[in-house]
Amino acid sequence: xxxxxIPSGPLAxxxxxxxxxxxxxxxxxxxxxxxxxxxxxxxxxxxxASLAELGYxxxxxxxxxxxxxxxxxxxxxxxxxxxxxxxxxxxxFRLFYDTIKGGDYRSREGNVYRLAEVSVNIIDQCVxxxxxxxxxxxxxxxxRSFGGAQVSRTFYARGQTGQxxxxxxxSALNRQINLGKVKMYTRSxxxxxxxxxxxxxxxITRNLIDGTIExxxxxxxxxxxxxxxxxxxxxxxxxxxxxxxxxxxxxRGAYMANPCYTQIHPTCIPVSGxxxxxxxxxxxxxxxxxxxxxxxxxxxxxxxxxxxxKAVDLKEDxxxxxxxxxxxxxxxxxxRDVASRNAKQVCDEGKGVGKxxxxxxxxxxxxxKRLGEDTVAAKYGNxxxxxxxxxxxNPYKLPMRIYPAVHYTMGGLWVDYNLMTSIxxxxxxxxxxxxxxGANRLGASALMQGLADGYFVIPYTLGDYLAKIGPAPIDANxxxxxxxxxxxxxRVKTLLSLRGNKTVDEYHRxxxxxMWEYCGMSRDEEGLKKAKGMxxxxxxxxWKNAIxxxxxEEVNQSLEKAGxxxxxxxxxxxxxxxxxxxxESCGGHFREEYQxxxxxxxxxxDDFAYxxxxxxxxxxxxxxxxxxQLEFENVKLTQRSYK
Amino acid sequence: MSGNMNLTLKVWRQKNSSASxxxxxxxxxxxxPDMSFLxxxxxxxxxxxxKSEDPIQFDHDCRxxxxxxxxxxxxxxxxxxxxxxxxxxxxxRSFNDGDTIVIEPFRAAAFPVVKDLAVxxxxxxxxxQAGGYVSIGTGGVPDANEIAxxxxxxxxxxxxxxCIGCGACVAACxxxxxxxxxxxxxxxxxxxxxGQPERYARAExxxxxxxxxxxxxxxxxxxxxxxxxxxxxxTNIARMNREFFNAEFIKG
Numbered sequence: 001x002x003x004x005x006i007p008s009g010p011l012a013x014x015x016x017x018x019x020x021x022x023x024x025x026x027x028x029x030x031x032x033x034x035x036x037x038x039x040x041x042x043x044x045x046x047x048x049a050s051l052a053e054l055g056y057x058x059x060x061x062x063x064x065x066x067x068x069x070x071x072x073x074x075x076x077x078x079x080x081x082x083x084x085x086x087x088x089x090x091x092x093f094r095l096f097y098d099t100i101k102g103g104d105y106r107s108r109e110g111n112v113y114r115l116a117e118v119s120v121n122i123i124d125q126c127v128x129x130x131x132x133x134x135x136x137x138x139x140x141x142x143x144r145s146f147g148g149a150q151v152s153r154t155f156y157a158r159g160q161t162g163q164x165x166x167x168x169x170x171s172a173l174n175r176q177i178n179l180g181k182v183k184m185y186t187r188s189x190x191x192x193x194x195x196x197x198x199x200x201x202x203x204i205t206r207n208l209i210d211g212t213i214e215x216x217x218x219x220x221x222x223x224x225x226x227x228x229x230x231x232x233x234x235x236x237x238x239x240x241x242x243x244x245x246x247x248x249x250x251x252r253g254a255y256m257a258n259p260c261y262t263q264i265h266p267t268c269i270p271v272s273g274x275x276x277x278x279x280x281x282x283x284x285x286x287x288x289x290x291x292x293x294x295x296x297x298x299x300x301x302x303x304x305x306x307x308x309x310k311a312v313d314l315k316e317d318x319x320x321x322x323x324x325x326x327x328x329x330x331x332x333x334x335x336r337d338v339a340s341r342n343a344k345q346v347c348d349e350g351k352g353v354g355k356x357x358x359x360x361x362x363x364x365x366x367x368x369k370r371l372g373e374d375t376v377a378a379k380y381g382n383x384x385x386x387x388x389x390x391x392x393x394n395p396y397k398l399p400m401r402i403y404p405a406v407h408y409t410m411g412g413l414w415v416d417y418n419l420m421t422s423i424x425x426x427x428x429x430x431x432x433x434x435x436x437x438g439a440n441r442l443g444a445s446a447l448m449q450g451l452a453d454g455y456f457v458i459p460y461t462l463g464d465y466l467a468k469i470g471p472a473p474i475d476a477n478x479x480x481x482x483x484x485x486x487x488x489x490x491r492v493k494t495l496l497s498l499r500g501n502k503t504v505d506e507y508h509r510x511x512x513x514x515m516w517e518y519c520g521m522s523r524d525e526e527g528l529k530k531a532k533g534m535x536x537x538x539x540x541x542x543w544k545n546a547i548x549x550x551x552x553e554e555v556n557q558s559l560e561k562a563g564x565x566x567x568x569x570x571x572x573x574x575x576x577x578x579x580x581x582x583x584e585s586c587g588g589h590f591r592e593e594y595q596x597x598x599x600x601x602x603x604x605x606d607d608f609a610y611x612x613x614x615x616x617x618x619x620x621x622x623x624x625x626x627x628x629q630l631e632f633e634n635v636k637l638t639q640r641s642y643k
Numbered sequence: 644m645s646g647n648m649n650l651t652l653k654v655w656r657q658k659n660s661s662a663s664x665x666x667x668x669x670x671x672x673x674x675x676p677d678m679s680f681l682x683x684x685x686x687x688x689x690x691x692x693x694k695s696e697d698p699i700q701f702d703h704d705c706r707x708x709x710x711x712x713x714x715x716x717x718x719x720x721x722x723x724x725x726x727x728x729x730x731x732x733x734x735x736r737s738f739n740d741g742d743t744i745v746i747e748p749f750r751a752a753a754f755p756v757v758k759d760l761a762v763x764x765x766x767x768x769x770x771x772q773a774g775g776y777v778s779i780g781t782g783g784v785p786d787a788n789e790i791a792x793x794x795x796x797x798x799x800x801x802x803x804x805x806c807i808g809c810g811a812c813v814a815a816c817x818x819x820x821x822x823x824x825x826x827x828x829x830x831x832x833x834x835x836x837x838g839q840p841e842r843y844a845r846a847e848x849x850x851x852x853x854x855x856x857x858x859x860x861x862x863x864x865x866x867x868x869x870x871x872x873x874x875x876x877x878t879n880i881a882r883m884n885r886e887f888f889n890a891e892f893i894k895g
Contacts, residue, residue, distance in 0.1 A: 046781075049781070050780075050781040053780040053781060064704060064710075064712060065702060065712065065761075065763070065764060065765070066711075066764065066765070066767065066768050066808065067768070068711070068768075068771075068808055069704055069705075069710045069711060069712045071704070071705060071710070073705065073709055073710050073711075074705045074707050074709050074710065083787070083788075085788060121782070123787045124784045124785065124786055124787045125781060125782070125784055126787075127784075127787040127790060127837070128777065128779050128784035128785065128787075128790075128837060129776070129777055129779065129837070130777050130800075130831065130832055130835050130837040130838055132797055132800045132801040132804050132831070132835070133787075133797075134797075135792055135793075135794045135797040136794065137794050138791065139791030139792050139793050139794065139797075140788045140791055141787055141788055157801065158801065160709065160805065162709075163709055163805070163807075164801075164804060167804065170771070171771070171775055171776035171777070172776060172781070174768070174771045174772040174775055174776055175772075175776040175778060177772045178772045178773065178774075184768075186765065186768075209757060238704040238705045238706070238710065239703060239704055239705075239706060240704050272675075272677040273675055273677055273678075275675060275677075275678050275682045275683075275685070275686060276682070277679070277681070277682050277685055277706065278706045280706075280707055281707075385727075386707070386708065386732070389728065389732050389734070390679075390732070390734070392734070392736060455781045455782075456781070456782075459781065499695070501693075503689055503692045503693060504692075505685075505689055505692075506689075547692055547693070547695070549692060549695060549696075549697060549698070550697060554658070554659065554758075555659070555700055555757060555758040555761070557698060557700060558692065558698065
């Protein structure tokens with residue numbers, strides 16, 4: 001059994017007590033420590049800035065040309081905080097409870113409570129930085145209800161909340177770069193972790209401009225490298241989002257937890273053809289005012305697909321507002337996993353719309369009638385414009401077409417309460433870890449978690465570890481560094497020697513299709529077993545027949561992609577193993593075999609109320625399962641019901 | 644919706660920052676009007692890789708018009724022909740069958756070419772590092788609602804804050820001026836109460852760094868505003884000039 005090191009005592013006192021119990025680093029010793037931060041999204045930028053402010057020397061890395069490009073920038077909807085400004089009954093406990101319940105009781109009480117607790121500090125911090133959140137006419141902050149929450153606890157900045165929060169964290173990072181406390185490495189990709197005597201003490205990177213393979217030493221390494229949604233090829237992630245840093249750490253001994261928990265977001269613009277390179281999310285705030293429906297019968301759907309009739313021509317009794325029908329109390333605002341699964345179900349029944357039949361309507365006609373086009377435009381204008389730009393259809397006149405797409409990965413590197421992975425000195429923050437969202441993440445909670453980890457958790461917990469190991473310098477000339485560096489060089493050489501006949505993108509697309517088909521919105525044993533074999537064959541074929549062009553000593557997109565896809569091919573198989581192991585349905589993990597008579601996810605709390613943490617044991621060897629039992633002392637496990 | 648298109652591309656190829664570059668012509672057959680411009684380039688690149696030819700390098704990441712990483716000058720216009728649109732959000736339905744499309748990198752002395760169509764925009768980061776922040780640390784800040792900000796000010800500051808740092812303003816300007824970019828950040832903080840304590844020092848530091856990087860001056864052609872994918876207004880530049888001017892008096 002894994003020990004998450006959750007502090008004892010009452011839930012509401014755990015974090016405070018823990019902060020007191022953690023060792024502190026003497027202020028004059030802080031400058032003797034070097035900290036490596038990989039990734040500059042919300043978690044990475046906030047951590048790098050906060051640690052540098054404390055006095056540590058930080059080296060920060062990103063593969064993009066600027067730290068401001070990290071994919072946190074694309075988050076649209078908002079950030080939750082238990083401020084209770086609207087006086088509508090919110091509290092730290094309610095945010096905690098909603099998050100635990102929304103995660104289908106597969107997350108840790110201690111972590112989630114701490115998240116809810118520090119959520120209020122995040123908003124204060126961001127406002128003080130000059131983040132321009134939406135405001136009321138009285139000059140105070142505006143809140144909205146988001147993603148099914150029954151209180152208005154979401155702070156937002158138009159449809160660009162992630163952008164504004166990231167630019168806030170980026171500004172704090174810039175200040176520390178200017179002060180010389182952070183050294184920033186852009187266009188640098190981490191390719192491995194170096195451990196010395198079992199502790200993480202550095203990383204190996206590749207300079208993406210000239211190919212230099214570099215060793216960087218530090219007293220601790222923080223991976224803030226995001227999620228692995230691009231294992232599905234098509235997702236709402238950025239093109240460059242990848243699992244390589246986390247996967248390399250996994251192969252050096254960091255456990256990977258609950259990799260099968262992936263979030264399929266219900267409101268994305270549907271796929272238009274084979275050329276599709278990524279999917280675009282439409283913020284789920286749209287579900288506050290849009291009504292989801294499909295035609296009542298297959299026959300009408302067929303005529304719509306052929307373009308014989310238009311959606312607006314259908315009478316009310318020819319439409320099925322299936323979420324409102326099945327979930328009268330939550331209606332269109334049911335959690336993401338429930339909304340996505342229902343959309344898939346109606347499309348599987350042949351009622352899908354659009355050319356491909358893989359779409360449902362999200363209709364604003366009623367809201368426009370009730371509120372006027374101007375009000376709707378003020379709330380969602382930029383999203384409507386984006387939709388129009390991509391689809392060439394006017395959502396003010398015709399209902400939007402939406403379909404679920406891979407959006408977020410709840411699984412990730414296993415971490416304890418201090419955010420330390422199973423490798424001492426190696427930490428994982430933000431989407432890269434697994435710890436707070438259970439089997440399903442609630443809307444507006446990703447930004448909250450990324451910033452909580454970076455601004456308010458790691459500055460405390462890291463000090464405890466550093467104080468214990470002491471400030472003696474870490475030497476990048478040790479043989480351990482040379483060994484890992486030469487392994488990285490060999491791998492790069494091997495990749496560059498592949499001169500087969502199939503492009504890396506083709507492998508990636510094939511992998512994505514397998515994952516989406518068999519390990520996507522619903523899974524079953526037979527399909528998963530089949531997929532495992534398919535991925536294994538695909539991986540073997542990749543190492544024989546992939547085309548990787550060019551040399552190491554240059555800008556080489558072919559090589560970059562190949563390294564990332566090679567890691568996705570390994571991760572995919574572990575996700576299948578994890579999905580096969582979990583003989584229950586929970587949140588985003590829906591196993592066909594385990595459902596209630598109404599078709600809802602059926603958990604098995606007796607046997608599966610645990611975190612599945614997988615340990616790498618060697619190439620082509622089965623991974624070893626470690627379990628962390630989840631203890632629920634403050635909430636009662638119930639069947640989620642949104643009826 | 645029209646059928647697929649056959650296009651001719653004239654693409655700037657340049658091996659690295661020190662090599663000299665040239666235009667190379669490629670065919671882009673059977674392009675669907677539903678593709679984004681970058682997806683069209685993906686298709687061309689996939690064809691090149693199949694022939695063991697070096698794929699065209701271009702910067703891109705989110706493909707949602709928000710990360711600011713994509714660039715390109717398309718037929719002479721940064722981010723192509725549409726207003727308020729990044730290259731990644733430009734779709735091929737904006738072009739016609741048989742078109743020849745000229746694709747170049749953003750051109751400015753302060754944005755050296757990295758390879759082909761990718762340029763180095765780290766000058767923008769250095770300008771932000773010079774002063775684009777409020778000097779507060781994590782923790783110890785007042786409750787968020789203790790700072791009341793009139794909605795009109797907050798909205799105006801937001802309009803400036805939406806800059807994605809892509810550099811189209813520089814590429815569009817005949818002087819390669821970065822004043823729209825720099826003024827957007829200076830304006831955001833100059834308008835907000837949080838930005839007041841360092842208001843003038845910030846304006847001065849950022850403007851000096853901008854000059855240091857080798858960007859040109861503004862001669863009021865408004866090309867930057869016309870090509871800004873986020874429609875940042877040139878009034879920001881007027882505000883920046885005022886802030887910088889006032890800084891001289893207030894420095895003391």
